[in-house]
Amino acid sequence: MGxxxxxxxxxxxxxxxxxxxxxASASSDAGTDGSAPAKLRIRGLEKRYPVKxxxxxxxxxxxxxxxxxxxxxxxxxSGCGKSTLLNIVAGLDxxxxxxxxxxxxxxxxxxxxxxxxxQAYSLFPWRTVAENxxxxxxxxxxxxxxxxxxxxxxxxxxxxxxxxxxxxxxxxGGMCQRVAIARALVIEPDVLLLDEPFGALDLQTRQNLHExxxxxxxxxxxTVLMVTHDIGEAIYLSDQVVVLSDRPGRVVERIDVPFGRxxxxxxxxxxRFLALEHDLDDLLHGRR
Ligand code: ADP
Ligand code: MG
Numbered sequence: 001m002g003x004x005x006x007x008x009x010x011x012x013x014x015x016x017x018x019x020x021x022x023x024a025s026a027s028s029d030a031g032t033d034g035s036a037p038a039k040l041r042i043r044g045l046e047k048r049y050p051v052k053x054x055x056x057x058x059x060x061x062x063x064x065x066x067x068x069x070x071x072x073x074x075x076x077x078s079g080c081g082k083s084t085l086l087n088i089v090a091g092l093d094x095x096x097x098x099x100x101x102x103x104x105x106x107x108x109x110x111x112x113x114x115x116x117x118x119q120a121y122s123l124f125p126w127r128t129v130a131e132n133x134x135x136x137x138x139x140x141x142x143x144x145x146x147x148x149x150x151x152x153x154x155x156x157x158x159x160x161x162x163x164x165x166x167x168x169x170x171x172x173g174g175m176c177q178r179v180a181i182a183r184a185l186v187i188e189p190d191v192l193l194l195d196e197p198f199g200a201l202d203l204q205t206r207q208n209l210h211e212x213x214x215x216x217x218x219x220x221x222x223t224v225l226m227v228t229h230d231i232g233e234a235i236y237l238s239d240q241v242v243v244l245s246d247r248p249g250r251v252v253e254r255i256d257v258p259f260g261r262x263x264x265x266x267x268x269x270x271x272r273f274l275a276l277e278h279d280l281d282d283l284l285h286g287r288r
Contacts, residue, residue: 038065039223040089040191045098047084058084060248062098066191071217071224073234074242077284081249082227086195089225090116102191112140114191115184115222119199122180123168129179130155130164136187154186157216174205178212185216192217194226198233207265210236218261231280235273236263243283253283 045062048055058081066072076082087093089100091110100107102114110116115136123132130151137147155161158178168176177197184192194213198206214237217224228234234241235257243253255276259267267273282288 039068039070039102040064040066040225041099041101041104042085042089043099045085045088045100046096047081047088047093048096057248059088060250062249062251064242064251066223066225067239068223069221070240071226071238072240072242073226073228073238074244075228075231075234075280075284076244076249077229077246080244080247082229082244083195085249086116086193086225086227089191090114090193092116112136112187113189114193115187115189117177117180117184117192117194117197119196123176123183125168128165128167129160129171132168132179133182133186135183140187150186154182157185158182158212172205173201174209177201177209181213181216185220185222188220190223192222192224194224196228197226199228199230206233211265213237214263231277231284232268235276235280236265236268241280243280246286255280 042062042064045059045064046057047059048057050056062085064072064074074082074085084093088095089107091107091114124135127135133151133154134147137150142150151164152161155164158181160175160178160182163171163175168179171179180197197213198209201209210233216222226234226237231241238257239261241255241257242251243255244250245252257276258272259270279288
């Protein structure tokens with residue numbers, strides 16, 4: 001990682017001044033008391049894939065709300081339909097049944113209101129860092145000058161200004177994921193969708209990026225839906241953790257995380273944190 005968490009704080013703060021990613025911040029307790037309106041609403045979501053000799057039921061009757069400015073994480077074992085669900089919310093795949101809406105509007109395809117970060121190594125390898133970040137802005141038809149200003153501000157936010165002209169192959173895994181997050185955030189999406197964004201990284205890099213993501217989330221006021229199989233990561237980052245069953249994915253449990261938003265890394269050693277981790281592990285592995 002290039003910058004420390006402190007320097008990222010400063011850079012995120014600085015970027016607010018130029019309006020790169022700033023947005024009216026959601027109230028600090030949105031999503032924890034159920035009173036905030038759902039930004040993202042999923043009802044009766046079902047997904048069936050045609051497969052040889054029949055159909056595969058990947059998701060079954062998913063109901064899920066993410067309040068405006070909230071951070072909800074889905075956990076589930078491999079193959080339970082997490083990516084399927086995220087891709088449907090991203091508009092990259094269509095549901096077989098059910099409704100997915102953002103601000104009451106049904107999702108019919110990808111849109112600039114939703115930014116998506118995949119698992120590692122999703123950057124365009126032939127594009128520089130700046131060109132990768134500029135991608136979504138090109139799709140929106142912004143002029144070169146407008147793009148340059150937005151990309152420069154965003155690279156400041158993720159602490160990669162000096163790497164603007166580098167190619168992904170010359171960056172560490174953690175830096176690549178910061179570029180991926182910058183590429184998703186530069187279009188100023190209301191909703192940020194993250195599919196196991198830190199899965200391929202070592203523990204230290206992952207924990208640095210957790211701090212980074214928390215800062216970016218709080219500064220931008222984005223609504224976040226993340227998918228992971230890492231229970232500790234889910235608890236540490238989220239307002240609410242939603243547990244999916246093995247395939248077909250169904251919601252087994254929704255757990256409100258009992259910690260406020262200004263968390264320090266050592267909350268991971270709190271007895272309540274450890275107990276929650278234990279409970280979630282049991283739920284995930286069908287021991288409860
Ligand atoms: P996860 O992200 O939780 O690991 P996925 O959403 O990728 O799970 O997949 C859920 C299930 O759906 C898996 O059994 C997978 O093999 C199946 N699946 C995913 N995409 C397709 C597809 N395009 N065609 C057929 N089956 C698919
Ligand atoms: Mg997946």
